[in-house]
Amino acid sequence: MDFLGSIVFLCLFSMGFCQESMNINHLDPDLLPRPLIIEFSESRLKNMSDDIAIHCTSWRVAVEANNLSPWKTIPKECADYVKDYMLGRSYNVDLEKVSKESGIYAKSLQLKGDGMDAWVFDIDETLISNLPYYSDHGYGSEFFNNVQFDKWILEGAAPAIKPSLKLYEEVLSLGLKIILLTGRNENKRNVTITNLKHAGYHKWDKLILRQNDREKSAAAFKSEKRKEITEEGFRILGNSGDQWSDLVGTSMATRSFKLSNPMYHIP
Amino acid sequence: MDFLGSIVFLCLFSMGFCQESMNINHLDPDLLPRPLIIEFSESRLKNMSDDIAIHCTSWRVAVEANNLSPWKTIPKECADYVKDYMLGRSYNVDLEKVSKESGIYAKSLQLKGDGMDAWVFDIDETLISNLPYYSDHGYGSEFFNNVQFDKWILEGAAPAIKPSLKLYEEVLSLGLKIILLTGRNENKRNVTITNLKHAGYHKWDKLILRQNDREKSAAAFKSEKRKEITEEGFRILGNSGDQWSDLVGTSMATRSFKLSNPMYHIP
Incomplete structure (x- = not known):
């Protein structure tokens, strides 16, 4: 026994x-302390990523609401966030939204029909996209390199921003004059025309590029040009741009539309 | 057998x-067709909720970027999204961001020191919050009811927006004159003063309320008042408001700051 x-x-x-x-x-987890620590770490990680998402969304909204001072690169901690935004659905949904809103407004306009009703479009990140370039350069997390960027521009390979092409076609079919106003230098005129046509933009009334006057801000340059346009008798009823410097200042359009761009800032 | x-x-x-x-x-799910259908539905639901989040964020950003035409209520499908945004961390993070950016700008200013440097603040959803009212009225998903809203206003119980109180104190301590410019009616002057003081705002140079001139848009009313202010000799260096109609039009501030507000729109 x-x-x-x-x-x-x-x-x-x-x-x-x-x-x-x-x-x-x-x-x-109810019995041992170790899993609680693991749980805590996991929850911290989750919160951290929530924090980053909230913080970077807040930063992006501040960009779009024109609340930020001039910035040279996106915040380091938002590099992945901006990449996800640009490559995910959100960027395109935002572009479609602004295109749709602009189209509703354009169609609501009572045009005078004297050929002086006009819509101003910016070019880069408004009509055509440099995303292929920025995807090779950290989506705005690297300092802007104008030599490398110029190389890309000279390829003339920037694709159309599809929702903007749709708006452009609507605006054109309504009988508004199209005025293209860009910070690109005059010496890029030919490649810009080639690129625009290749992307599906075939008609415009004016293509205004910039002389070598880089001491002036983009907002000042564009205000000055809008003033000249209105002095010619044009009524700028709409203006589309991805930078606030495309839209604000003097001789502003009746309505301005800000296309999303969290990758770079031009004052 | x-x-x-x-x-x-x-x-x-x-x-x-x-x-x-x-x-x-x-x-x-690996054996029967039925669970696959359930899985499909679940995945649709998940995608639907992603779709809603992307769509409603896009709508909210369009509000903040001033891309939308006047709207009377938030989109029905965004009711929960807006509630979550207002009650979660995001709204407060956004308010802190705009307060911080405004403060950085205010501190960077070279003031003339002649007592004519000014900062204009809107009141509702800028200095004080009507969130307690809107939390009882669907966070912007119900049509605005001015009788009920007036009742709430007359309680004088709107709490301070803390990040704005911080900015107000900074702006005040820098020596700028504070000008309060609100769409509230003149007959709310006393309760507005009581409410502001109760919320921690004790000093201002002007409190401009609105007469019975409701045919005018808020943007026109505020532009007119800013014009009068500048004609008195004030330099409006900063302007804080939760509506674009607080900020745009004529006699605009050197810099304007848009506080987040996805609950209502005042043209």
């Missing part, structure tokens, strides 16, 4: 031990 | 049936 008793004890002991091992392997 | 055979057959049959029932109850 003593021997039998020992065997039974051993059996029960191993079963108990086995049970305890299983508990450890399960890492029951 | 025949009887015993029948019993064994019955047992095996029931076990098999039982096994099949269990499979159905488990709804093994």
Whole structure:
């Protein structure tokens, strides 16, 4: 019986031990402190990523609401966020929204029909996209390199921003004059025309590029040009641009539309 | 043996049936078509909720970027989204961001020190919050009811927007004159003063309320008042408001700051 008793004890002991091992392997969060620490870390990680998403969305909305001072690169911690935004559905949904809103407004206009009703479009990140370039340059997390960017521009390969092409076609079919006003330098005129045509933009009344007057802000340059346009008799009823410097200043359009761009800022 | 055979057959049959029932109850997605349909629905639901989040964020950004035509209520499908935004961390993070950016700008200013440097603040959803009212009225998903809203205003119980109180104190301490410019009616002057003081705002140079001139847009009213202010000799260096109609038009501030507000729109 003593021997039998020992065997039974051993059996029960191993079963108990086995049970305890299983508990450890399960890492029951209600029983052991270790899983609670793991849970805490995981929850911190989750919160961290929530924090980043909230912080970077807040930053992006501040960009779109024109609340920020001039900035040279996107915040470091938002590099992945901006990449996800640009490559995911959100950027395109935003572009479609602004195109749709602009179209509704354009169609609501009572045009005078004297050929002086006009819509101003910016070019880069408004009609055509440099996303292929920026995808090779950190989506705005690298400092702007104008030599490399010029190389890309000279390829003339920037694709159309499809929702903007749709708006352009609507605006054109309504009988508004199209005025293209860009910060691109005059020496890029030919490649810009080639690129625009290749992307599906075939008609415009004016294509205004910039002389070598870089001491002036883009907002000042574009205000000045809008003034000249209105002095010619044009009524600028709409203006589309991805930079606030495309839209604000003087001789502003009756309505301006800000296309999303969290990758770079031009004052 | 025949009887015993029948019993064994019955047992095996029931076990098999039982096994099949269990499979159905488990709804093994790899075995049956039905769970695949359920999976499809679940994935649709998940996508739908992603779609809603992307769509409503896009709508909210369009509000903040001033891309929308006048709207009377938030889109129905965004009711929960806006509620989550207002009650979650995002709204407060956005308010803190705009307060911080405004503060950085205010501190960077070279003031003339002649007592004519000024900062214009809107009141509702800028200095004080009507969130307690809107939380009882669907966060912007109900049509605006001015009788009920006036009742709330007359309680004088709107709490301070803390990040704006911080900015107000900074702007005040820098020596700028504070001008409060609100669409509230002149007959709310006393309760507005009581409410502002109760919320921590104790000093301002002007409190401009509105006469009974409701045919004018808020943007026109505020532009007119800013014109009068500048004609008095004030330089409006900053302007904070939750509506674009607080900020745009004529006699605009050197810099304007748009506080987030997806609940309502005042043209």
